[in-house]
Amino acid sequence: MSAALAPIDPDLLLGDIVAVAPRLLNLVLVHGTSSGRIVEVEAYGGSADPASHAYRGRTKRNATMFGPPGRLYVYFTYGMHHCANVVCGGGTTASAVLLRGLTPLTGLDEMRRRRGSHVPDRLLCAGPGRLCSALGIDLGYDGMDLTSGQSAVVLCSDGLAPPAEPQVSARIGLSERTGDAVGRPWRFWVQGAEGVSRAVMRPPRMR
DNA sequence: GGGGGGATTCGG
DNA sequence: CGAATCCCCCCG
Numbered sequence A: 001m002s003a004a005l006a007p008i009d010p011d012l013l014l015g016d017i018v019a020v021a022p023r024l025l026n027l028v029l030v031h032g033t034s035s036g037r038i039v040e041v042e043a044y045g046g047s048a049d050p051a052s053h054a055y056r057g058r059t060k061r062n063a064t065m066f067g068p069p070g071r072l073y074v075y076f077t078y079g080m081h082h083c084a085n086v087v088c089g090g091g092t093t094a095s096a097v098l099l100r101g102l103t104p105l106t107g108l109d110e111m112r113r114r115r116g117s118h119v120p121d122r123l124l125c126a127g128p129g130r131l132c133s134a135l136g137i138d139l140g141y142d143g144m145d146l147t148s149g150q151s152a153v154v155l156c157s158d159g160l161a162p163p164a165e166p167q168v169s170a171r172i173g174l175s176e177r178t179g180d181a182v183g184r185p186w187r188f189w190v191q192g193a194e195g196v197s198r199a200v201m202r203p204p205r206m207r
Numbered sequence B: 001g002g003g004g005g006g007a008t009t010c011g012g
Numbered sequence C: 001c002g003a004a005t006c007c008c009c010c011c012g
Helices: A017-024 A108-115 A128-135 A176-183
Strands: A028-031 A034-044 A072-077 A081-087 A096-106 A153-157 A167-169 A187-189
Touching: A017 A034, A017 A096, A028 A096, A028 A128, A034 A108, A034 A128, A081 A128, A096 A108, A096 A128, A096 A187, A108 A128
Parallel strands: none
Antiparallel strands: A028 A034, A028 A153, A034 A096, A034 A187, A072 A081, A081 A096, A167 A187
16 A cells, blocks of 8 residues: 655755756656656756756746746657656756656556557656657646646655665767767666666767 | 757657 | 657857
């Protein structure tokens, strides 16, 4: 038996983004009847992180990153996929944690309705684009308060603590043009968990 | 007003 | 490995 689902305390999101990111592991993201446990994340800093959308300052797209912590930052990429982040920091650092993988917990039928009936459980939410698709998250959800029980999408704890020693690697999908940010060990995941997008890194692509 | 790149995914 | 596909940033 696990504790009842309750929205997280926003204070959990304050502090250095690289320390905050692994603390989100094992939390639960809920949208209606669908929910999944967060098993893979990446930290994105603000003006000091060339890989962050916030690196070059506030724009229309990244405005949510510059708002209060606990909001959902959603962006659209590659012309077809959405990615979801939890805004962290104190509203001045524009830091966020990218959600890269969930273990599906409930509402798998609804996820499969969105993603396709033939998708196996282990791939339903394995990847930032896949989890948004499975949970029905798109740009219309950008800016939503994840810490309010009234919101359509809520970030919850069921009492399971984050792993004492999460797996760590460089972030996935960054190009060489982000300079030294490519190698920063800012990706964290729960070893062996279903929903982790990939176990090992691939070298960055030249672009 | 237009060009180009992207925190991805899937199929061949 | 490369196409799909479009928002949005940025430059002029």
